[in-house]
Amino acid sequence: MLSLQHIGVLLRDEGQPFPLSEIRRLFDSHGIALTIIEDGVAPPADLDLVMAMGGDGTALRALDLCPDIPVLAINFGTVGFLTAGDRTDLETILQRLVAGDYILSERVCLECHHPGGMVRAVNEVMVRSSNRLVFVDVYVDDTKIRTISGDGVVLGTPTGSTGFLLSAGAPIVMPEVRCLILDGINEYNFSSRSLILTPEARVRLSIGRETREPEVILTADGRRITTLSPGVDLEVVSSPKTARLVYFDQNYFFHNLTSKLSW
Numbered sequence: 001m002l003s004l005q006h007i008g009v010l011l012r013d014e015g016q017p018f019p020l021s022e023i024r025r026l027f028d029s030h031g032i033a034l035t036i037i038e039d040g041v042a043p044p045a046d047l048d049l050v051m052a053m054g055g056d057g058t059a060l061r062a063l064d065l066c067p068d069i070p071v072l073a074i075n076f077g078t079v080g081f082l083t084a085g086d087r088t089d090l091e092t093i094l095q096r097l098v099a100g101d102y103i104l105s106e107r108v109c110l111e112c113h114h115p116g117g118m119v120r121a122v123n124e125v126m127v128r129s130s131n132r133l134v135f136v137d138v139y140v141d142d143t144k145i146r147t148i149s150g151d152g153v154v155l156g157t158p159t160g161s162t163g164f165l166l167s168a169g170a171p172i173v174m175p176e177v178r179c180l181i182l183d184g185i186n187e188y189n190f191s192s193r194s195l196i197l198t199p200e201a202r203v204r205l206s207i208g209r210e211t212r213e214p215e216v217i218l219t220a221d222g223r224r225i226t227t228l229s230p231g232v233d234l235e236v237v238s239s240p241k242t243a244r245l246v247y248f249d250q251n252y253f254f255h256n257l258t259s260k261l262s263w
Contacts, residue, residue: 001100006033008047010062012054072246107159109239121220123160128152135208150187170194199238206233
């Protein structure tokens with residue numbers, strides 16, 4: 001159980017109404033301090049939990065801003081697949097939180113080492129073109145396994161299997177499974193299939209020199225990171241840091257598949 005003494009709140013849109021006074025009143029009655037996390041300001045170092053009040057984008061932003069801190073995501077957005085409940089359940093969610101009636105879901109994350117530095121991702125890392133065919137040589141543990149030609153390549157996590165990877169036709173994977181998922185994006189190959197890798201795998205993506213796109217885009221969790229030129233390599237591995245999300249139902253994943261994705 002978490003020691004809840006200081007909770008940060010990350011809001012989807014500051015112009016949207018949020019019941020912050022009610023939240024603060026409940027936490028005050030349990031001796032829990034509350035801090036609103038503002039854009040451009042470093043979060044306090046002593047946070048025990050971050051409440052992300054928005055959709056999946058807000059949850060991913062919270063995990064990026066506070067990679068060492070568990071996140072409780074409450075849906076004030078649209079789909080909200082990563083969220084633990086909707087805004088209508090807020091009072092019940094907070095009462096169960098302070099009572100310690102919750103579970104922690106721990107998930108694999110990625111680290112992408114590129115020529116400009118390193119970026120961490122919870123869902124996926126992608127290299128993709130804007131409008132031309134890209135050739136990407138794929139190496140696993142220094143062994144070349146294939147060349148993917150298409151709009152690009154995506155390497156994701158089980159958490160990301162219900163994000164972009166879902167639209168790419170990759171399998172849905174329970175989020176606590178430890179693995180990596182490799183797939184092409186609009187691959188120019190009828191026989192292409194997703195590949196499941198061990199979490200210890202080191203994946204190197206080399207942008208082939210036959211690529212005619214002068215600048216290939218690198219993104220992480222939907223954020224544009226940098227552009228890559230043909231001939232450039234990057235490496236993606238499992239991060240030593242995991243993402244931790246708070247839920248209140250052991251079957252939350254299947255509930256969300258049904259309620260959010262009509263599975």
